[in-house]
Amino acid sequence: MLELYHAHISTCSQKVRLCLAEKRLDWTSHPIEFATGDHLKPAYLALNPNGVVPTLVHDGRPVVDSSVICEYLEEIAPDAGTALMPRDAYGRARVRAWLRYIEEVPTAAIRVPSFNGLFLKGWRQLSDAQRARYIDATPLRKGHYRRFGTEGFSQDQLDESAERLRQTVERIDGAIAKGSRWLSGDVISLADLCVVPTIVRMSDIGLEGIWRDLPGMTDWYARIRARPSFDKAFYPGARVAVAD
CATH class of the missing domain: 3.40.30.10 (Glutaredoxin)
Structure with a gap:
């Protein structure tokens, strides 16, 4: 179960x-x-x-x-549905390299504009004591909330985030430009699925312009959105502000 x-x-x-x-x-x-x-x-x-x-x-x-x-x-469940990891060791290593990069770069980077755009107003409405209690109760990312403060992340932090997100979409575009349909080869894998939510969030908060000049990235994202799994994961209420 x-x-x-x-x-x-x-x-x-x-x-x-x-x-x-x-x-x-x-x-x-x-x-x-x-x-x-x-x-x-x-x-x-x-x-x-x-x-x-x-x-x-x-x-x-x-x-x-x-x-x-x-x-x-x-x-x-290796034989259920879509196989999401290659059977060979080198193929799995390629996927895992992507997973480590995704955790290190885009997953961390998207938090900065997300927090500024989505959570700052509500965070400001809390009292200093309420914010302090929340930070104290949070096991992870205490420093993240302290840096957030009551003014949100600085322009320098937003610019660094945008730089890291741009690097991410350029890497995706580069992988597709080399002739692969998906990030680690010709079949979809965990590498593709684990970066998709960051791209969706970028779209939802108005950052689609970061990849508009990248045809491989654009094609990859269109194919991801066409898969039945996309609507199952991003059901109504699962996106923050769907862009037009």
């Missing part, structure tokens, strides 16, 4: 939902609401002491970290 504790708009939750859809696995949904602090309540912290989403529970045992969950799903 697979159970997923996830937040509708969480990019990390979205990539796990993409994998579940591609693998055609049945799962039970447990939505986590950030607004009510579900991710910081004792019952959830008992499953995931990091206090972040998502958490997969398989036969009563929790698995944490979205990229780890995606690999875990492939390992427990």
Whole structure:
């Protein structure tokens, strides 16, 4: 039995939902609401002491970290739905290199404009004491919230984020320009699925212009959106502000 504790708009939750859809696995949904602090309540912290989403529970045992969950799903159900990891060691290494890059660069970078555009207004409405209590209760990323402050991230931080996001879409474009249909070869893999939520978030907050001059990236994204798994992962309410 697979159970997923996830937040509708969480990019990390979205990539796990993409994998579940591609693998055609049945799962039970447990939505986590950030607004009510579900991710910081004792019952959830008992499953995931990091206090972040998502958490997969398989036969009563929790698995944490979205990229780890995606690999875990492939390992427990290699023959279900779409195979998302190559069978050969070199192919798997190529996918994992992408996964490490995605965690290091775009996953971290997208938080900066996301927080400024989506969460700053509500964060400002809290009192200093409320903000301090929230930061104290958060197991991870305390420094991230402190740097966020009450004015949001600085223009320098936004510019650095945009630079890292541009590098990401250029790498995607370069992979496709070399003749591959997907990031690590001719078949879709975890590499593709794990970066998609960042690209969707860029679109939702008005950053599509970052890749408009990149035909390979544009084609890759169109093919991703045409897959049945996309609408299953990005159901109504799972995007923050769908762009026209």
